[in-house]
Amino acid sequence: MIIALVWLFMIMIFFIYPTFGQRMQLSYMLRDLEKKLNRLKLIRDDIRQRTIDTIKNIGKPEQDPTPEIDRLNEFFLIPPESMDPYGIVYKLEHILETHESVFEEDVRKIAPHAEEHQVKTLTNLVEISRGINTLYRIVRHFYLLGKKTSNIYLVLQIQMIMPQLMEIAEAYRQASIAFSEGQPIGDGVGVLVAAKLVNGNEKRRYEIAKDTIVQEIEIESRRVLVVRAMGPGGNVGRPGEGVKRLVEQEKDNLKLIVTIDAGLKLEGEESGKIVEGIGVAIGGPGIDKYKIEEIAKQHGIPLYAFVIFESIGEAITPMKESIAKAADSVLQKVRKLLLEKVEEGGTAIVAGIGNTVGIGV
């Protein structure tokens, strides 16, 4: 009798144990995820509050901007259909430009007293607030779905990438501080190089595309056209369109197009490391890159690129010393390159890519 019971018990353990172990693991993972989700929520609320406070401070709206900001936090953008990819770059461009101007217009409305460059920076701030909100919603979706279905593989997927997501969330939080104060961020290093290249030598300046300016300088009797977004408001401009129009205007006088941008480093590499190569160094959705590549090919202009390495966190948080110092070295390299590759009397384009927050002109 007792022996039979012991046997029954053993058999039960044998059959139940595997699922039992998995259940234990699942509940442990869910608890871990829940903790991180709570932290994510705190970060989201923190950024939302900072956005509201900054808009109240700078924009001095008559009404409480909170409902408008909550509406913008859920604002979406539907990318174009890619089943038929013909002309998709221009469709995407159209959608992104519309989105950008609508967003900016709405921010201008809720911050009537902000100056033009402050509106740009506030728009960036609202975008960050929206970004963290989306991140939170996605993580919560996987958490709740995993909990509801007790599906360990669903939970496993989100748990695996959770450390990176938390790092991004933390970077968002610091980015919101940087934008609310108007501090330069790591991504701005390309523009910083352009600004330093021009500093004091500007001969002519004009707007070539929306929020994008050209500054003409001369380096040892070589004409250099520096393209960058207009600062000091947070803004990336339209360097693709800018360079395209410049090439159409200058035609075959152009001997070289140089792009300078921040790039994602691999883990273990040092921030502020400078690498150079061939091609167009521009991140983002690829419209600017496409436009420059196309026009450069049409006119047979060589493309040269400088990239300054940084982590994704460093790109959107206040600029670090090593990155700011790298700007000075890139500056020397660009000058050297221009002297080497462009003969006297020739013309070259230098495009500084990145967000201009906190970088003047």
Add this chain to the structure above:
Amino acid sequence: MALRKRENALKPTPPLTFLKCSECGTDNSRPFKQNDYVFKVIEDEKCPKCGSTRMVVVNIYVPEKKQEA
């Protein structure tokens, strides 16, 4: 509450603004103030050396701790 506690520990170091005097060329730095931006001409602060009130912001960044060589 938990965030507040961690926030203090994680509080990002505020950036410094580096100024160059237009008169004597002296460099000096101070904590970042709102509305500072690179290449802004600042006219309401005094140069610590010559007392001139015209200075240009030449850099804004977060100083890093030097790693021991």
